[in-house]
Structure formats: C-alpha cells, structure tokens
Amino acid sequence: MSxxxxxxxxxxxxxxMFFQTCGALSLCLHRLTPYRSAWYGxxxxxxxxxxxxxxxSGALCGRHHSEFAIFAGGTMTLILIGMTxxxxxxxxxxxxxxxxxxxxx
Numbered sequence: 001m002s003x004x005x006x007x008x009x010x011x012x013x014x015x016x017m018f019f020q021t022c023g024a025l026s027l028c029l030h031r032l033t034p035y036r037s038a039w040y041g042x043x044x045x046x047x048x049x050x051x052x053x054x055x056x057s058g059a060l061c062g063r064h065h066s067e068f069a070i071f072a073g074g075t076m077t078l079i080l081i082g083m084t085x086x087x088x089x090x091x092x093x094x095x096x097x098x099x100x101x102x103x104x105x
Contacts, residue, residue, distance in 0.1 A: 010062040015057035016068045020075045023050030027082045
C-alpha cells in the first residue's frame with residue numbers, strides 16, 4: 001500500500017489557475033451586465049475576491065519557487081487594468097438639500 005504524497009506546489013499552482021479563471025469570468029460579468037443589477041454586483045465581488053486569491057496563492061507559489069507567481073502577478077495587473085479602463089458607470093450621487101436658503105438681494 002503506497003502512501004500518497006501531497007505536492008503543495010502543485011496545489012498552489014492549481015489555485016492560481018482557479019483564481020485566474022474566476023477573475024476573468026467575474027470581470028466579464030462585471031463589465032458586460034447592466035449597472036445596478038445583481039449580476040453586476042456579483043461580478044464586482046468576484047473580481048475583488050479573485051484579486052485577493054491571486055495575491056495569496058501567487059505569494060505561496062513564490063515561496064515554493066514556482067513560476068506561477070509571475071502568472072498570478074500578471075493576471076492581477078490585467079484584471080486591475082480591465083476594472084479601471086473604459087467607460088465604466090460610476091455610482092450615482094443623490095443631490096443634497098441646501099441647509100441655508102439663498103437670500104434675495
């Protein structure tokens with residue numbers, strides 16, 4: 001009977017690939033769905049979670065001297081560029097009422 005050996009480097013590399021896929025899908029979901037829809041918010045949260053996941057799994061790959069750390073960093077850069085580039089909708093600002101009435105001259 002053989003004892004299986006868990007390769008942590010391979011697990012971390014799989015996590016990088018998982019978060020890359022989730023990040024790309026979440027970015028598409030965020031950018032291609034209508035503003036203020038549930039899918040828009042889900043894509044936004046997915047992008048943020050995938051960025052955190054890529055950062056952590058990329059750092060763990062770097063500790064094991066794996067080249068996937070570079071792929072994680074490159075993917076994080078592309079996802080951040082995709083989030084900030086283009087004609088994205090900004091949150092609507094509700095008008096505030098004046099605290100002082102204007103005086104007639």
